[in-house]
Amino acid sequence: MSINVEVFSSPGCSKCKHARELLKKIALEKGEDCIHWREVNILQELDYAVSLGVLSTPAIAIDGQLVFTRLPSARKLESVLEAQIRKTQLHEAQLRPKGT
Numbered sequence: 001m002s003i004n005v006e007v008f009s010s011p012g013c014s015k016c017k018h019a020r021e022l023l024k025k026i027a028l029e030k031g032e033d034c035i036h037w038r039e040v041n042i043l044q045e046l047d048y049a050v051s052l053g054v055l056s057t058p059a060i061a062i063d064g065q066l067v068f069t070r071l072p073s074a075r076k077l078e079s080v081l082e083a084q085i086r087k088t089q090l091h092e093a094q095l096r097p098k099g100t
Contacts, residue, residue, distance in 0.1 A: 003084045005037040008049050008059040019058035019071050026078055034085050063088075 007023050009016030027035040042049045042057055052066045060068040062084050
């Protein structure tokens, strides 16, 4: 029941560092069972970043889709993550056989 969150950053980017810290804080508050996140160094995974449409850093993708092309506010990020978690929970509930 977790969502996958990726923070795209580049070495030496101060905004990227802030994005990573913000996401890590929110992820820990939600619990690691809700949010699986990873940091993506855009220089090491350039082809993957381009395939998602990342043109600048920091950028944030959720479940394989680029959602933020710049650093969002903490409130906006948390709101989007909560909505995605609810969507995932609903989807999983619909897949479960009835009576379980």
